Amino acid sequence: MQAYINSIGIISPQLTFDGSFLSAPIVHVESQFLMCEEPVYKEFINPVQLRRMSRILKMGLGASSICMDARSDVRPDAIVVGTGLACVSDLEKFLLSIDDNQEKMLSPIPFINSSHNTVGAQIAMMRKLTGYNMTYCHRSFSFESALLDALMLIAEGGVSNTLVGGIDEHTEGFFKIFNLLDFWRKKSVDNLSLFEGSHLGTICGEGAAFFFLEKNRQDGTLAKITDVQTFLKECDASDVKGEMDAFLGRNGLTEVDVDMFVLGRNGDSFGDGIYLDLERLLPESCGIAYYKHLCGEYMTSTSFALWLAAQMLHTQKMPDVIIKNPVSGRQLRRILIYNHHRRKEHSLILVENADL
Numbered sequence: 201m202q203a204y205i206n207s208i209g210i211i212s213p214q215l216t217f218d219g220s221f222l223s224a225p226i227v228h229v230e231s232q233f234l235m236c237e238e239p240v241y242k243e244f245i246n247p248v249q250l251r252r253m254s255r256i257l258k259m260g261l262g263a264s265s266i267c268m269d270a271r272s273d274v275r276p277d278a279i280v281v282g283t284g285l286a287c288v289s290d291l292e293k294f295l296l297s298i299d300d301n302q303e304k305m306l307s308p309i310p311f312i313n314s315s316h317n318t319v320g321a322q323i324a325m326m327r328k329l330t331g332y333n334m335t336y337c338h339r340s341f342s343f344e345s346a347l348l349d350a351l352m353l354i355a356e357g358g359v360s361n362t363l364v365g366g367i368d369e370h371t372e373g374f375f376k377i378f379n380l381l382d383f384w385r386k387k388s389v390d391n392l393s394l395f396e397g398s399h400l401g402t403i404c405g406e407g408a409a410f411f412f413l414e415k416n417r418q419d420g421t422l423a424k425i426t427d428v429q430t431f432l433k434e435c436d437a438s439d440v441k442g443e444m445d446a447f448l449g450r451n452g453l454t455e456v457d458v459d460m461f462v463l464g465r466n467g468d469s470f471g472d473g474i475y476l477d478l479e480r481l482l483p484e485s486c487g488i489a490y491y492k493h494l495c496g497e498y499m500t501s502t503s504f505a506l507w508l509a510a511q512m513l514h515t516q517k518m519p520d521v522i523i524k525n526p527v528s529g530r531q532l533r534r535i536l537i538y539n540h541h542r543r544k545e546h547s548l549i550l551v552e553n554a555d556l
Contacts, residue, residue, distance in 0.1 A: 201351040201352060201354075201355045201426075201427065201428075202351070202355075202424055202425060202426045202427070203350065203351055203354050203362070203413040203414065203424070203425050204413065204414050204415075204416065204417045204418070204421045204423075204424050204425075204554060205411050205412070205413060205421065205424070205510050206270075206271055206361075206412050206413070206414050206417075206418045206420060206421050206422070207268075207270035207271045207411075207420070207422075208266075208270075208409065208410070208411050208412070208507055208510060209262075209263040209264060209265065209266030209267030209268070209269075209270070209409070209410045210263055210266075210407070210408065210409040210410070210503075210504070210507050211236050211237070211238060211239065211259050211262055211263045211266075211407065211408045211409075212237070212407040212408075212409070212494075212495050212504055212507075213226065213228065213234035213237060213405060213406070213407065213494065213495055213496060214226055214237060214494055214495070216237075216507070217237070217238070217239040217263070217266060218239070219266075221511045221515060221517065221519070222494075222519040222521060222522070225494065225519065225521040226494075227390065227391065228390075228391045228403075229390050229391075230388040230390065231388055231390075231391060231403060232375075232384060232385060232387075232388050232403060232404065233370050233375060233384070233403060233404035233406075233496065234370075234391065234403060234404070234405045234406070234495065234496035235370065235406065236259060236406055236407060236408070238258070238259065238262070239262055239266075241258045241261075241262050244261060244262050244265035244266070244269075245258065245262070245326070249326075252309070253322075254287060254289050254290050254313055255289060255369060256286070256287050256288075256289060256290075256319065256367065256368075256369040256408075257287070257313065257318065259367060259369065259406075259407075259408040260281075260319035260322070260323065260365070260367050260408050260410075261319075261322060261323060261326060262408070263365065263367070263408040263409060264323050264363060264365060264408075264410040267363065267365075267410040267411065267412050268327065268363065268410075270412070270420075271412045274414075275327075275329065276327075276329060276331070276361060276362065276363040276412070277331050277332070277353075277358075277359035277360060277362065278331050278332035278333070278334075278350070278353055278358075278361075278362045278363070279320050279323055279324055279329060279331070279333045279334070279362070279364075280320075280332075280333075280334050280335075280336070280346045280347075280349050280350045280353075280362055280363070280364045280365075281317070281319055281320040281323075281334070281335045281336070281346060281364070281365050281366075281367065282335070282336045282338070282342035282343035282344070282345055282346030282347070282364075282365070282366045282367075282500055282503070283316060283319065283335065283336075283342055283367050283499075283500060284337065284339055284342050284368050284498065284499025284500055285337075285368055285369075285374065285499065286314075286316035286317075286318065286319070286335075286337065286367075286368075287313055287314050287315070287316070287318050287319075288369060288371045288373070288374050289369060289371045290310045290311075290313040290314040290318075291310075291314040292371060292373045292374075293310040293314075294306075294310035294311045297310065316335050316337045317333075317335040319335070319365075319367055320333050320334070320335045321333065323363070332353065332358075332359065334346075334349060336349065339499055339541065339545060340499045340500075340502075340539070340540075340541035340547070341430045341432075341545055341547060342366065342499055342500050343365075343366030343499075343500040343502050343503045343506075344428055344430050344502065344547045344549065345430070346364050346365070346366065347425065347428045347549070348428050348430075349364075350362040350364040351413075351425065351428065354413065354414075354415050360414060360415050360416075361412065361413060361414040362412075362413045363410060363411075363412055363413075364410070364411050364413055365408065365409060365410035365411065365503065366408075366409055366502065366503030367408040367500060367503075368407070368498040368499050369406045370404050370405065370496075370498070374404075375404055378404075382400060382401055383401060384401045384402065384403070384404050385400070385401035385402060385403060385467070385468075386400070386401060391403055391493045391496075394465075394466065394467030394492070394493045395465065395467055395472075395493070400469060400470070401468055402466040402467050402468040402492070402496075402497045403466070403467065403492075403493075403496045403497060404496055404497060404498070405492070405495045405496015405497055405498045405501060406496065406498050407495050407498065407500070407501070407503065407504050409500075409503035409506070409507050411503075411506065411507075411510075413425065417554055421554040422510040422511070422513070422514040422554070423509065423510040423513040423514060423551050423552065423553065423554055424551070424552045424553070424554050424556065425506075425549065425550070425551055426451060426550045426551070426552050427447065427450075427451055427548075427549075427550045428547070428548070428549050428550075429443075429447050429547070429548045430545070430546065430547045430548075431443055431546050431547075432545055432546075433544065433546075434543055434544050436474065436477065437473075437474050437477030437478040437481060438477075438481070440474060440478055440538070440540075440546060441478060441481050443546070443548070444536070444538065447548050447550070448536075448550075451550060453534070453550075455482060455486065456483050456485065456486075457534060458486060458535070458536045459486065459487060459527050459530065459531075459532050459533055459534055459535065460486065460487040460488070460489060460527055460532060460534075460535045460536075461479075461482060461486055461487065461488050461489070461535075461536050461538065462489045462490075462491060462505050462508060462509055462522075462535055462536070462537045462538070463478070463479075463488065463489070463490055463538055464490075464491070464492055464501065464502070464505065464537075464538065464539030464540065465490045465492065466492040466497045467492070467493070468497075470542075470543070471540065471541075471542065471543055474543060475538075478538070486525070486527075487518070487525050487526055487527035488523075488524040488525040489508075489523050489524060490522060490524060491504060491505050491508050491522055494521065494522065499541070501539070502537060502539050502547060502549065505537045505539065505549070506537065506549060506551065508522065509535040509537060509549075509551040510551060512532055512535065513532055513533075513535060513551060513552070513554070516531060516532055518532070531553070532553065533552065533553045533556060534550065534551070534552050534556070535550075535551045535552075536548065536549070536550055536551075537549040537550075537551065
């Protein structure tokens, strides 16, 4: 299974909606959560409709519009979205209104907008798309599940292209609930110092990223997604390396064929141990990069990592702000993204240069 990334639209805590590639990285100083840098949505969405939309809908419609406008000559045959928690803000509004109004005279709008497939449905209605439309809600596997579905659709020949995205939002209620589980860092911190010392908890993030995947390469192709895998088990770095070796092996590769490993290290000592141990098992010639200090931790953060990998392969630029071990003296050909959630949910995404 493989597909070419021919355009991307992304809204994140960095200035990414304008198509720039970390030319001026934003350092969020003294933050416990990272909020998206958002565009002027009326450039993409009818202002009359815009005023009734929740923030996550604006983010989803904005990012998907940026992506589709870059391939305006082609209409998506399918829409596949991954989201861990979907429209949390609307769900909170609806649940609070039940309590406040004692289950009487409830507005249906927050309930309608709180369903997980709202973003995918709104994209289809706004663009008048009547093809396959699916939303996956598999915790930290949500975006990977959407990617797998999109790749299978293209491989089976049912469609020639797919719009696939990952989206999650931050809300105050969501932050408070997960804070009870010691998931977030208790004190504010400069996000670039996430990896200094031993810490409990990480920084909350959010984002919306959409990718236009096609069967065939185009003039503006950014990169190629070659394979995706998820595995669910509590394991250590040696187990992860075994899964990684098998994953690369089925694609006719070994670790030395990978130029850069993009790891989901988030500054939380509970989960970072796997990444640190894994780094010691990797060949010294391989480059290593981190990304969550730029976007924060959220269930579809690997969509940000995929954007990062595609941009690096396309531009052959490796911003200093993400690099731990640089790649020198050779072209970037392959990048492997590895991420885990609480040591149990693990995912691998292999991204290659479009020329391979």
